[in-house]
Amino acid sequence: GAVVSQHPSWVICKSGTSVKIECRSLDFQATTMFWYRQFPKQSLMLMATSNEGSKATYEQGVEKDKFLINHASLTLSTLTVTSAHPEDSSFYICSARIGHFGPGTRLTVL
């Protein structure tokens, strides 16, 4: 099956700083990757679709200037949470193929 990794698995940062999360497809090339966010006791919400070599497509209500996505290669997509605030604290999960998820990154903003 498709193997997807994420780094870091968890991160704690101060309010106002930026945090970068990496998503890698380990055994296949992914022209499209998906970024999800999950708040406690809620379901996964699609934030954006990352497209290799082109701009990401953001879902309604997701600020593209706050959640910067870069998909520079066929195996790597990054999500940067800029000027993080406590309300950005969440579980961020990427998917590099429909149905297959990375292990997730838990972000805590103090």
Added chain:
Amino acid sequence: QKEVEQNSGPLSVPEGAIASLNCTYSDRGSQSFFWYRQYSGKSPELIMFIYSNGDKEDGRFTAQLNKASQYVSLLIRDSQPSDSATYLCAVNRMMDSSYKLIFGSGTRLLVRP
């Protein structure tokens, strides 16, 4: 109306029983349907997917799809305490020229020893 609806539960069943999890969806354009299991603090794990009407079996799991009724279910036979988790239903459909997974809010399953 939510696009994908699930009863939040918890659904409590005794060990060895059949657990039945249900999901309805609103968009008839949905192409395929996924069931995931998610343990607390972990990423979802794919259990199985189905795209044709009828039943699909994989070990102790059976997915059932009825497109006319816009209904998909997951049966877990011989439920084990280790099956206790949140089960997420997701539908895959075309949106903005690409396929996207839309998730339900999940049903929490508790299997009592």
